[in-house]
Amino acid sequence: MEALLKLQQVERSFGKGDREIKVLKGITADFPQHQVVALRGRSGSGKTTLLNLIGGLDQPSKGEIHFQGHLISSYSEKQRTEMRRSKMGIIFQSYGLVPMMTVEENVEFGLRIAGIDRMEWKKRVAEAIELVGLTKRKKHRPFELSGGEQQRVAVARAMALKPPLILADEPTAELDTRMAFHIIHAFQELLTHTDTTVIMTTHDPGILEIVDHVYTLEDGQFAEE
Template identity: 45%
Template sequence: MNAIMKTVQLNRQYQSGEETINALKNVSISIPEKSLTILRGRSGSGKTTLINLLGAIDTPTSGQIFFEEKKLDSLSDNEKTNLRRVHVGFVFQSGALMPNMNVFENIDFALRVSSPELKDRKSRIEHCLDLVGLKKRQLHMPLELSGGEMQRVAIARAISHKPKIIFADEPTSALDTLTGLQVIKVFKELVSTEDITIVMTTHDPNMLDVADCIYTLKDGEIVDE
């Protein structure tokens, strides 16, 4: 299986006063395309730092990140912004829906930003909501949805512009186990039906059985378990 992304000896350091914090240390991973890859580890292990680097939100202190064989550090800020806009989708822990917009409008707003040239946004939005099983809820407001439904709307929004890869940071941490597994089932179906690569972070061992690839982080390093 080909790798859509890989890192080579990735390091990320932060300064806290006079102290240097090594958030990531020599991380080298390969993310297979059209797969569900899980980054696991306890809070503070470096999962979010790594996903921010992979998503071109943050910049490493040293090391290299490749997206489809292209080095991210060779891209300008505008090129990185365009990469995120066109090829990357994000799902956050809270869902991060606009509370004053209904489900349809939340996805439509994202599509206007990411794909302003798209003519038939309505069909694309309804297709994405159908994929996550929420087409009948498109006129509901976020506060009228359950936690699991809000995350599924967030997933529909993330895939609406047909990205190549989605980064999901602890997308199930606020959900009970059953609802969390339902969200992961949606991810797995999207990998197989939409040819999307998904990278998610979690500390929940219940989610690991469905992963195609797992990396465990501890104190900023990849460890074998």
């Protein structure tokens, strides 16, 4: 079975000459469908940089990234934007919610810009909000929600797309242990109905125990498990 995502000798450096800093030093890995994959490593180990490269928010200094059989590391900015909009759900630490929209409207907005059929919106929005446990808060706006609740809205927005790939940067960082596990189980529930793969960064040892695969970043490379 063809891997959903392939990384081949991916490097990312910042700066030049004497001031060059190599953050990633030749990352090679295959990510199959239907998995929740965790990236772990100390702060500054390159986890977020790697997510940004996979999501086309940045481009590698060297190496290749293939997504669904396409060499996305050579895509134009327009192609990368379209790929993110229609084929990826991205959960940032900053949440990226629209302040004057309700929980429902924020989730629906993600479907709207992805070009999902309008007939699907209501059902998908309700399902995603229920999966993250926010049905009773669906009419609230971001400023009426806690940080953890806003994080769950961002998760719901990504899940409603049912995309081939969800990229999540510390999606449980603001959540208590019970809700963190709830979100991971929600990801796993999504995987049973779709071809989605989730790649997330986390420091949570409990979560590392229940995901399908863990990659550890050390000194810019994947450490041997």
